[in-house]
Amino acid sequence: MSLLSIIVPCYNEEENIADFYHEVLKNSAFFEEKKIELEMLYIDDGSKDGTAAEVKKLCAEDKRVHLLSFSRNFGKEAAIYAGLKKAKGDYAVLMDADLQDPPALLPEMYSYIEQGYDSVATRRVTRKGEPVIRSFFARLFYRLMNRISKTEIVDGARDYRLMTRQVVDAILSMTEYNRFTKGIFGWVGFETKWIEFENVERKKGETKWSFWKLFLYSLDGITAFSTMPLAVASVMGVLFCIVAFLLIAVTIVRKLIFGDPTSGWPSLVCIISLISGVQLFCLGIVGQYLSKTYMEVKRRPVYLVKEEI
Ligand code: UDP
Numbered sequence: 421m422s423l424l425s426i427i428v429p430c431y432n433e434e435e436n437i438a439d440f441y442h443e444v445l446k447n448s449a450f451f452e453e454k455k456i457e458l459e460m461l462y463i464d465d466g467s468k469d470g471t472a473a474e475v476k477k478l479c480a481e482d483k484r485v486h487l488l489s490f491s492r493n494f495g496k497e498a499a500i501y502a503g504l505k506k507a508k509g510d511y512a513v514l515m516d517a518d519l520q521d522p523p524a525l526l527p528e529m530y531s532y533i534e535q536g537y538d539s540v541a542t543r544r545v546t547r548k549g550e551p552v553i554r555s556f557f558a559r560l561f562y563r564l565m566n567r568i569s570k571t572e573i574v575d576g577a578r579d580y581r582l583m584t585r586q587v588v589d590a591i592l593s594m595t596e597y598n599r600f601t602k603g604i605f606g607w608v609g610f611e612t613k614w615i616e617f618e619n620v621e622r623k624k625g626e627t628k629w630s631f632w633k634l635f636l637y638s639l640d641g642i643t644a645f646s647t648m649p650l651a652v653a654s655v656m657g658v659l660f661c662i663v664a665f666l667l668i669a670v671t672i673v674r675k676l677i678f679g680d681p682t683s684g685w686p687s688l689v690c691i692i693s694l695i696s697g698v699q700l701f702c703l704g705i706v707g708q709y710l711s712k713t714y715m716e717v718k719r720r721p722v723y724l725v726k727e728e729i
């Protein structure tokens with residue numbers, strides 16, 4: 421018998437807990453046939469609703485269900501990390517509680533593991549049912565990210581991924597505090613099979629990601645997996661120095677020929693504002709990296725556990 425750990429990060433998902441459980445168990449026949457035992461790890465990411473209570477109900481009925489409650493909301497990345505750490509399985513799969521990651525794909529995913537792949541990842545080919553602006557910025561983010569980072573980050577990739585113990589251990593060996601899982605998956609490498617599926621809309625409840633939260637998350641992703649912005653800052657500095665030298669030369673020559681060094685005051689104001697803007701922008705970039713380094717150096721735990729069943 422081999423063991424498959426199903427890791428489910430949940431934040432205020434009380435309506436979805438039981439549905440998810442039953443939906444996964446629709447694959448029971450397949451798991452029995454393949455001699456796979458299940459372990460379901462619900463990671464309650466500091467939910468304020470009855471999520472933990474719902475999971476406890478399942479725990480009482482079924483020994484395969486486990487609950488790990490955080491002391492507060494630490495974010496999905498922390499929940500994924502905690503789940504992978506707790507997973508005892510020979511294989512582990514990450515799934516959203518809202519059934520946007522169709523459990524019906526599990527048999528197909530497992531068949532690729534049998535063929536020798538180390539991990540099976542999913543991506544949605546459409547963003548149907550998602551606000552247009554959100555899709556637009558998401559696409560932009562992936563394009564930018566792939567240009568400035570050596571780690572490949574796939575557009576539309578979900579965290580829904582089945583992996584072998586070897587891959588799980590590789591991910592756990594990355595103990596960084598600022599966790600950007602999409603990048604971590606790409607960084608660890610291994611043979612990955614991609615499966616595509618049509619976007620499924622959330623069953624019940626609402627998305628936990630506001631536009632602002634996603635924007636900050638994208639900044640996290642960029643600073644975690646690319647140092648290109650720092651290089652951009654230096655290049656801009658050099659460019660502006662060259663332009664400044666040219667302007668100095670022009671001014672001196674003009675003074676010698678026309679003898680009027682004070683004209684051009686408005687253009688001076690424009691140049692000063694532009695350059696101070698660029699300077700602040702570059703300082704901001706440095707600040708981003710510094711703040712990430714600061715958090716990293718503190719070595720705070722990624723999550724704190726309140727309860728474990
Ligand atoms: N989630 C979490 N902690 C958070 C936010 C979300 O554990 O701070 C979980 C959430 O319960 C869900 C999954 O992460 O199972 C994906 O969240 P959501 O469906 O809101 O994101 P979307 O699918 O809209 O990108």
Ligand code: MG
Pocket residue numbers: 516518520622627
């Ligand atoms: Mg969702």
